Amino acid sequence: MSAARIAVVTSGVGFEYDVDLPLIVAALRAEGLAAQALAWDADAVAWDGFDLAVIRSTWDYATRLDEFLAWAETTSRHTRLLNPAPMVRWSSDKHYLLDLGERGVPVVPTRVLEPGDQCAEADFDRAGDVVVKPAVSAGAQDTARYEPGQAAEAVRHARMLLDQGRAVLIQPYLSLVEEGERALVFVRGAFSHALRKGPLLTEPGVMDNSRVPHPDLTPHRPTEAELRIASAALAAVPSPGTSLFARVDLALDENREPVIMELELIEPNLFLQSNPRGLTLLVEAIAAEAGLRSA
Structure with missing residues (x-):
């Protein structure tokens, strides 16, 4: 009986910076799984040749969201995708x-401005600092905080995002x-x-x-x-x-x-990398999903 094939899904930047990626692949192989790290946008990947595709470090998804979500939907029709495509889609937008x-x-109090909405300094007139961020982002990209005297700067930031067709979150700075x-x-x-x-x-x-x-x-x-x-x-x-x-x-x-x-x-x-127990739990969970261990 051949080993279950597991795709550990990453990206170009993930291959470069994800220190956990080789640990996960090695630990899965030690469990008897045929694990392979693959970029989600790699050419000519036969995803239906895998028993399971586990998303790990697709760290460029936020700048290519439509393309990434389309990949998730398509891939989930060819193999089991974890986390599942509906969960991925819901979690991709901070709405x-x-x-x-x-x-x-x-949750942190959140107001959302949609593309086409107007914003003015009154929207950022708070007693304390305010955070402006896009609804779709990763790693705090395009995010900043503003003091009460910086409402004009906050407006410029929000309008920049809105002009790009991006929804904007306004939150108090905790x-x-x-x-x-x-x-x-x-x-x-x-x-x-x-x-x-x-x-x-x-x-x-x-x-x-x-x-x-x-x-x-x-x-x-x-x-x-x-x-x-x-x-x-x-x-x-x-x-x-x-x-x-x-x-x-x-x-x-x-x-x-x-x-x-x-x-x-x-x-x-x-x-x-700094939590061996967490690595063990994740690998055991993937093995269970692949049918090698009891749930």
């Missing part, structure tokens, strides 16, 4: 924060993020490990697309409230089944209560 909020999950944003990793719906990340938007009025996306990582032991809210967010995903992997990013609001910043279900960095 999902509104969905989570409507389902009772605490000052307690400077104590660290929490990143909770889940495998098949079960908590695996967590890290705390340093703040990204350290300088008001600056949009820096070359910033390190996960600065000052340290291990984190999540509180019961953080675990509860992260689990509630995953339970609220409007897609059948449980995600193979997920990363839930949280911060504390002004009352020191955790709120969802982002729910990463496509290609999150899972920080497996």
Whole structure:
């Protein structure tokens, strides 16, 4: 009986920077799986020749969203894709924060401006700092925070995105993020490990697309409230089944209560290089999906 064939799906930038990628492939092969890392946009890949395609580091999806979502839909018709295409589509646009909020999950307060909407300085007239970001982005690209006296700059930023046909999120800057944003990793719906990340938007009025996306990582032991809210967010995903992997990013609001910043279900960095247990859990889950282990 031939070994199950597993495609570990990445990208050009993933091949270059994903330190977890070779670890995952090697660990899957040690489990007896025929694992291969492939770029999602590689030419002439016969996806129907794989028993399972696991998305890992397709880190260019946000700049090629329509193409990527079309690939996910097509590939899911030829093999099992994890996470599934409907989950990928939903998670690709941060409008999902509104969905989570409507389902009772605490999220950072979010207002959305759609292309064609007007915006003015009054939209950014807040007592504290405000964050402006595109609804579709990765790694805090095209994102900046603005102080109350920088409303004109915030308007220019939002109008630039709207003129590009991109929806815009306006959110309060949660000052307690400077104590660290929490990143909770889940495998098949079960908590695996967590890290705390340093703040990204350290300088008001600056949009820096070359910033390190996960600065000052340290291990984190999540509180019961953080675990509860992260689990509630995953339970609220409007897609059948449980995600193979997920990363839930949280911060504390002004009352020191955790709120969802982002729910990463496509290609999150899972920080497996520094978390052998997380790598083991992911590989065991993939093996189970491939039918080599009990669920």
